Amino acid sequence: MPRFYRRLGLSITTLACLALAIIVSADAKGPLDVEAALAERIVGDPAAPVTIIEYASFTCPLCAAFHTGPDYDGLKKRFIETGQVKLVFRDFPLDNVSLHASMVARCAGTEGYFTRVGELFATQKQWATADDPTADLAEITGLDDAMLTECLSSTELSDGLFRLRAQGATDGVLFTPTYIVNGTMYPGSHSVEEFSEIIEPLVADK
Template sequence: MSLRALLAVGAVAVTAAGGYFAYSSSQNGQEVALKEFESVSFISSAQAANFKAKEVDTTDYGEDARIFGDPNAPVTVLEFASMTCGHCGAFHNEKWPELKKKYVDTGMVKFVFKDFPFDQRAAGASMMARCVADDKYFAAVGALFKTQDKWARAQDYMGELGKIAKLAGLSEEKFEACMQDEAVLDAVLKDRQEGMQKYKVDSTPTFFVNGDEKISGNVPLEDFEEVLDSYFE
């Protein structure tokens, strides 16, 4: 059965199950995770005082690219990740906060996030994140990685995704519609196809700095910083 067909079956199952949006203490994990990322937003005018980039990235990442950071930041990190990938979760939970503080908040680097789902659950999670309000997108992504062990392993994983969606402001009706939206699924799979064909991605997470230099896997923070630092004088 195709990924598209599997997602359609999942959406029907969610509709049939019903009732999973009722708030209870069992949702506390998702609620806390989402609140931790509520301040996440596009940084529109970050200015750095003590750096000069060796060259400015001019790569076209597409009009629908999810950009975190100052769009005019001279260096770009392009990330391909699967929402169910444990190494991706570890990067976002352990290393991303430090990289954000040192490079993104200062206006040195912007991150572009691309979906590279390896399975049905990852594709469904990516679809859900795309359906929340634009200013909640990265909050939803952060919450998904923060609570990955819970929703990705749950028997009723669609129900768990629905709880996160609700906390991100997506109604039950809109969540169900999202899970059956062919255009949303096509956008997710388009990212994956781009990763495979243009960038030759075969594992996650995979990063490209300024559209060129490749970083494979959840490498040590020091190694990631060494690569980024090399782009500045």
């Protein structure tokens, strides 16, 4: 071992661990992967016979009521977790605050995405009316200052989210929430019982 490292009392193993830590740290703070951030967000079996596309805005009170009340949990337990339905979440930002929420939620990664969606809706009244919503959004999603800045300054990401909204508008979406179930549009709020009436005949036909 070189004399310099012996003077510092560092072993080869210690040096290797330090090098690995530096590599891991650099990777964790790497550049934003916009393609991954814009990837489709799906909960449920991709092969499920029924697809529900949900167009939602993070500042939409009715969207928050769905995700934080009994209807989403009921839909998940009765149809998603049983492999009958997959839910595709598509952002339909209604304002700059909801756009920033969509960006931050996606920048935080795919793992735990729907948990973050639930947390954002559960705390909507807190951050949506705050003087500085981005501070609350960063705390909820766990982004550090550097990643938050990179995320919110990404025009590529914001343009991609606007394309998602444009896709919704092309499909006929006018407001949130709007659901498309196997190609048929259902605007407005829907209870789990109403979803059941829509889903069960579709499952029976498969």
